[in-house]
Amino acid sequence: MPVTAGETMTTPDQGQDYLWTLNFGPQHPATHTTLRIILKLDGERVVDAIPDIGYLHSGFEKIAEKLDYNQYVTVTDRMNYISPMANNVAWHHAVEKLIGLEPTRRCQYIRVIVSELARVSDHLLSTGAIGLDVGAFTFFLYAFYQREKIYDIFETLCGARFTNSYTRVGGVMHDMTPLVVEKIRAFLRNFPRTLDDMERLLNRNRIFVDRTKGVGVLSQAEAIQWSTSGPVARASGVTRDLRLDEPYLCYKDFDFQVCCAKAGDCFARYYVRMAEIRESLKIIEQAIENLPSGPVNLGEEDRTTLPPKGNVYQTIEGTITHFELVMANRGFEVPCDESYAAVEAPNGELGFYVVGDGSNVAYRARCRPPSYIHFSLFPKLIRGHTLSDVVAVLGSLNIIAAELDR
Amino acid sequence: MSNLHRILPELQKFDPALRSDEFRGQDRVWLSASTLGLSMQCLRDRLGFDLLVDVTCVDYLNYRNASDRFGLVYLLANTQSSQRLTVRVGLNEPELSVPSVVSLWAGADWMEREVWDMFGIRFEGHPDLRRILLPEEFSAHPLRKDYPLQGCGERHNFPVLTRSQA
Numbered sequence: 001m002p003v004t005a006g007e008t009m010t011t012p013d014q015g016q017d018y019l020w021t022l023n024f025g026p027q028h029p030a031t032h033t034t035l036r037i038i039l040k041l042d043g044e045r046v047v048d049a050i051p052d053i054g055y056l057h058s059g060f061e062k063i064a065e066k067l068d069y070n071q072y073v074t075v076t077d078r079m080n081y082i083s084p085m086a087n088n089v090a091w092h093h094a095v096e097k098l099i100g101l102e103p104t105r106r107c108q109y110i111r112v113i114v115s116e117l118a119r120v121s122d123h124l125l126s127t128g129a130i131g132l133d134v135g136a137f138t139f140f141l142y143a144f145y146q147r148e149k150i151y152d153i154f155e156t157l158c159g160a161r162f163t164n165s166y167t168r169v170g171g172v173m174h175d176m177t178p179l180v181v182e183k184i185r186a187f188l189r190n191f192p193r194t195l196d197d198m199e200r201l202l203n204r205n206r207i208f209v210d211r212t213k214g215v216g217v218l219s220q221a222e223a224i225q226w227s228t229s230g231p232v233a234r235a236s237g238v239t240r241d242l243r244l245d246e247p248y249l250c251y252k253d254f255d256f257q258v259c260c261a262k263a264g265d266c267f268a269r270y271y272v273r274m275a276e277i278r279e280s281l282k283i284i285e286q287a288i289e290n291l292p293s294g295p296v297n298l299g300e301e302d303r304t305t306l307p308p309k310g311n312v313y314q315t316i317e318g319t320i321t322h323f324e325l326v327m328a329n330r331g332f333e334v335p336c337d338e339s340y341a342a343v344e345a346p347n348g349e350l351g352f353y354v355v356g357d358g359s360n361v362a363y364r365a366r367c368r369p370p371s372y373i374h375f376s377l378f379p380k381l382i383r384g385h386t387l388s389d390v391v392a393v394l395g396s397l398n399i400i401a402a403e404l405d406r
Numbered sequence: 407m408s409n410l411h412r413i414l415p416e417l418q419k420f421d422p423a424l425r426s427d428e429f430r431g432q433d434r435v436w437l438s439a440s441t442l443g444l445s446m447q448c449l450r451d452r453l454g455f456d457l458l459v460d461v462t463c464v465d466y467l468n469y470r471n472a473s474d475r476f477g478l479v480y481l482l483a484n485t486q487s488s489q490r491l492t493v494r495v496g497l498n499e500p501e502l503s504v505p506s507v508v509s510l511w512a513g514a515d516w517m518e519r520e521v522w523d524m525f526g527i528r529f530e531g532h533p534d535l536r537r538i539l540l541p542e543e544f545s546a547h548p549l550r551k552d553y554p555l556q557g558c559g560e561r562h563n564f565p566v567l568t569r570s571q572a
């Protein structure tokens with residue numbers, strides 16, 4: 001981790017003694033998170049950048065080998081803490097694929113709603129932060145005010161604003177109440193007006209456009225070559241969107257567009273994110289109006305989700321299921337095999353490679369973090385641009401250090 | 407729907423005794439470290455797996471019926487047809503090295519560095535195989551199963567610099 005600037009520089013220093021080195025981070029307000037970049041500058045122009053990461057490494061994948069499939073969801077909250085709901089859904093989507101479970105229709109709809117709300121909130125933060133870093137403070141405040149509304153919805157839904165830990169194997173923690181539905185409807189009614197305002201503030205703003213257009217350009221071939229996914233890849237013209245290409249949950253039921261751009265610069269990444277917010281709102285609206293009735297969790301015969309308390313106290317099956325699930329070394333059966341399942345998280349493809357060994361604890365759970373893969377692009381994108389473009393590129397990639405280092 | 411019937415004939419040119427199976431709708435093939443480079447090139451150029459989704463590793467030290475100590479996992483995808491393929495490579499001590507795929511997919515750079523950092527598997531031909539998440543002076547590979555969850559005292563014995571030494 002601690003890299004000394006001199007020894008890692010690839011460019012030879014002969015005759016270039018006018019170059020100077022700048023440490024950007026690890027504690028810097030514009031990195032937003034804890035990461036360090038060693039910049040080699042020629043005046044204001046960035047000749048080379050060396051990312052130095054690992055400051056927030058907390059061994060999440062090692063912890064996954066000790067916590068059971070339901071407990072580990074609390075750790076996934078802390079990976080991309082900007083959209084914890086999407087991580088929860090991703091984790092239990094992968095676990096359910098390994099076990100071979102199919103959640104109920106109502107559960108699938110609820111999961112779609114919360115992951116799309118998480119996408120809106122994540123995109124609001126990342127576009128807000130890029131606005132803030134290039135000087136658009138009002139835009140940032142508008143975005144954060146609306147994020148607060150989404151936190152309020154999540155709080156009504158599951159009791160937690162920030163670290164939701166909402167999903168469970170074969171279900172979710174609480175069913176959606178009419179109050180939550182009402183709050184989401186109110187959000188869908190009021191939010192588009194603010195979104196219009198936000199777009200009017202930045203889309204044709206001379207300063208913003210000048211600072212982001214043509215900065216950090218990534219071509220389509222490079223986007224695939226560098227394994228990018230999500231808005232970063234779509235801004236470069238890769239049309240891949242897991243929600244449409246490999247429909248998971250019940251995304252087949254909804255009518256929405258995949259938002260793409262061709263330019264591949266910071267502005268395109270911002271623009272794709274803003275367009276995706278509108279598509280997410282469309283999905284949420286369709287899902288909330290067609291929310292199927294019926295049970296939200298899988299039944300007692302599946303022996304995976306804790307039964308409702310009424311059944312535990314009043315029926316023998318409920319009592320048995322409850323004790324089977326909470327006792328040590330019992331729980332549900334997991335095959336001795338491994339599988340990978342990914343969802344389209346706000347930041348890109350978020351997948352978990354889960355290895356089961358028959359017990360209720362994963363033998364190994366690898367997280368495929370989109371931030372980590374996008375950040376390896378950073379030196380390539382920033383080379384040749386100026387120091388002030390560093391924050392624009394960083395913001396457009398939406399690097400979340402907790403997910404970067406895990 | 408499995409695509410192994412399309413993939414296997416091409417890969418069997420390099421390794422006739424290739425193992426493959428399907429689990430929960432995902433195709434898996436087991437390659438050997440010696441034919442990995444050629445097979446990966448074939449998968450990318452001839453079979454259209456242009457996206458390397460992830461590179462990771464599993465340590466099967468205490469795993470039931472495991473044949474190899476380490477299992478490398480390459481997750482490939484086709485951006486046109488959305489097919490996926492899981493490529494597995496079994497590795498045993500002391501030969502913990504495989505050819506690097508950075509020349510095929512630039513995105514493999516940091517993924518392979520993380521596997522080296524966490525499992526100690528060398529990728530031959532990698533341009534810059536340094537530790538990435540852990541400090542350079544760290545001696546262990548912590549995601550191996552013989553490394554304890556609480557660590558080997560690295561935190562307690564961490565050298566502390568006082569202001570006068572700095």
